[in-house]
Amino acid sequence: MILKILNSVLPLLSTVLCLTATYGALAQDTPSLPTPVPNAVSAGNQIILNGRTLPGAWLQPTTTTVKGQTYLSDGALNQLLGINLLNSSNPSKQPVQWFSGLTNPPILNTSLSGGYRYLDITQLALKRGWKIQANGNTLVVVTPPSQLKNIRVGKQPKGDRVVLDLDMATPWQIRQELPVKRVVDPDEIIPKSTTPPNREWTITLDGTADPALIQRYNSQPTTQPTPPSIIQKVELVNNQTIVRLSVPFGLSVQVSTIPQPNRLVIDIRPDAMVEKTITWAQGLQWRQQWVTLGTDRFPVVWLDINPRAMGLSIKPILTNPQTLTGTAPLIQTAQNYLAVAAINGGYFNRNNRLPLGAIRQDNQWISGPILNRGAIAWNNNGQFYFGRLTLTETLITNNNQRLPISLLNTGYVQRGIARYTPAWGNTYTPLADNETIVVVENNQVRNQLAGGKSGITAIPIPENGYLLIFRNQTPQLPIGTKVSLTSATTTPEFSRYPHIIGAGPLLVQNRQIVLDGPAETFSPAFMTSQAVRSSICTTSTGNLMIAAVHSRAGGGGPTLAEQAKLMQTMGCINALNLDGGSSTSLYLGGQLLDRSPNTAARVHNGIGIFISPKTSK
Numbered sequence: 001m002i003l004k005i006l007n008s009v010l011p012l013l014s015t016v017l018c019l020t021a022t023y024g025a026l027a028q029d030t031p032s033l034p035t036p037v038p039n040a041v042s043a044g045n046q047i048i049l050n051g052r053t054l055p056g057a058w059l060q061p062t063t064t065t066v067k068g069q070t071y072l073s074d075g076a077l078n079q080l081l082g083i084n085l086l087n088s089s090n091p092s093k094q095p096v097q098w099f100s101g102l103t104n105p106p107i108l109n110t111s112l113s114g115g116y117r118y119l120d121i122t123q124l125a126l127k128r129g130w131k132i133q134a135n136g137n138t139l140v141v142v143t144p145p146s147q148l149k150n151i152r153v154g155k156q157p158k159g160d161r162v163v164l165d166l167d168m169a170t171p172w173q174i175r176q177e178l179p180v181k182r183v184v185d186p187d188e189i190i191p192k193s194t195t196p197p198n199r200e201w202t203i204t205l206d207g208t209a210d211p212a213l214i215q216r217y218n219s220q221p222t223t224q225p226t227p228p229s230i231i232q233k234v235e236l237v238n239n240q241t242i243v244r245l246s247v248p249f250g251l252s253v254q255v256s257t258i259p260q261p262n263r264l265v266i267d268i269r270p271d272a273m274v275e276k277t278i279t280w281a282q283g284l285q286w287r288q289q290w291v292t293l294g295t296d297r298f299p300v301v302w303l304d305i306n307p308r309a310m311g312l313s314i315k316p317i318l319t320n321p322q323t324l325t326g327t328a329p330l331i332q333t334a335q336n337y338l339a340v341a342a343i344n345g346g347y348f349n350r351n352n353r354l355p356l357g358a359i360r361q362d363n364q365w366i367s368g369p370i371l372n373r374g375a376i377a378w379n380n381n382g383q384f385y386f387g388r389l390t391l392t393e394t395l396i397t398n399n400n401q402r403l404p405i406s407l408l409n410t411g412y413v414q415r416g417i418a419r420y421t422p423a424w425g426n427t428y429t430p431l432a433d434n435e436t437i438v439v440v441e442n443n444q445v446r447n448q449l450a451g452g453k454s455g456i457t458a459i460p461i462p463e464n465g466y467l468l469i470f471r472n473q474t475p476q477l478p479i480g481t482k483v484s485l486t487s488a489t490t491t492p493e494f495s496r497y498p499h500i501i502g503a504g505p506l507l508v509q510n511r512q513i514v515l516d517g518p519a520e521t522f523s524p525a526f527m528t529s530q531a532v533r534s535s536i537c538t539t540s541t542g543n544l545m546i547a548a549v550h551s552r553a554g555g556g557g558p559t560l561a562e563q564a565k566l567m568q569t570m571g572c573i574n575a576l577n578l579d580g581g582s583s584t585s586l587y588l589g590g591q592l593l594d595r596s597p598n599t600a601a602r603v604h605n606g607i608g609i610f611i612s613p614k615t616s617k
Contacts, residue, residue: 044137049080049171050206056080057116057590058139070125070132071111071118075590082172091279094119099169099257112281112611115338117589128169146170146207148241153230159251159269160230166262171206174255176596187532187557187581196249203243203266209236250554270554273299281611283309284341286588291566298558298566301586301594302547303341307382311612314378316361316501317342318605323425324367324409327353327602330585331592339608342587343546344534346503347579348604354411355604358389358502366423368408371521374506374576376536377497384538386509386574388520389502390490393419398482418469420461427458428467438475441465445481501607507535507564508575515564530556533563533580537572548586548594
């Protein structure tokens, strides 16, 4: 049974920043396929955890010899409960850590279904005393009441440490907030800019705290018990204890759990990401690693994908297949498509939410390329092509007049002729003043209209035709003129591939760095800025890598030159830069791996990874 998680995004921290430190725990069982999901299941898309309703995918087989057998998606397991996924080489077995020792960790059976990987938590829940009951599409989970007994703050070699002493293991969540002082894009640093402000992080415990403990951190005595820059506030809300931290630029938060006695350890340090390798499914591996360039270390989170694996496919994904206007969080778009994994794609205009780059899907141009920018093309046989892409369409009339069309279904505006098809939507609203609009239907000019002022009048796009938009020139196309179209790409190889996503700049080609901002009309400021970045590349094994690179330890994100070098260092044969900054989002099975969902911007399109149901059982 295939189900979607609610479209609303759970505002909890992504796995990459709240993982418990792993020490090489590795499931070494003989690799096998995940456990099949029974056809008869009770399943849903929301979880009531200790009275709070939260989105999360779950299922319970109704025909099983195990009473109360319950599966949670691994994203829900991590985001709602704080359970850490440890290293694993077997997609059917997932070792986890949650207030448990580092030796002999619990190993949960896995099952793929409907874009999610589910983990069997039956025995874990029984051992921890959880009460679980299905109620329609909602799973009700009640954990034993717990109490925060004390908060301790100390120093570590790489930063501050906050320890929360608990009387028993309890669910916890972590979330990174937006900067205290808002900036245009908190993930981009222009050279010579001022240091970005601190960011607030919140740790939420499913448990109460002694009023005296809360008072200690909310009062303002002469002698503060902790440095004011670390713990900002501790509060009790609906039987939950919320600890608010203020984290300086260049530092991040790493959370681990320790048993006997039970503690939540919060380290604030420049290298908070925990390295790991998880074979998530056949042909799909989740990796996180620090990559060194000179004196800098960058946290890279990526998925290594074998495009030749049985049942695996790769396709462009759009916010709304019915129109090219619109943006949404990548996590929402991926879930709507039931993709198991995804990364954000090409550029777009944040104001009018229109694409600014190539999108080709199943041999159909959805949006044309602009400015000779870099693109990736691929087919369904696991073959890829990287290069700088130009699409030239030519309108040919019955009297052999030839008119070059330079733009197709794009929010980019320039002098010349643009074409808008039904893939754009039902209507076209002028993007510039004084456009002349020629209506073509059944390969014949049907009408000519004055567009007037931009953004005012919506012009219907014929289902069996298109609109030609003339900007700063007058068309010589009388009504009744019969026309035809030809199309060609530069380089011609692009035309051979059914799927294309354009972004840029092109980073690596044939193992060599080919970064050239002017060739793709990127500004010098864009080329030299430090920003969080997304990239896609192919390796010498023929695999595909989709990667998110966040801020270096103690500093900002990579420049484009550094991003190119990082991709080359990681073994990329060909690599393309995708949209970055707050757009950067790497999705896997219901969660963002690289960041807190609430810090990720809405995006226009992405690249989705799919595993067919037949091979996910």
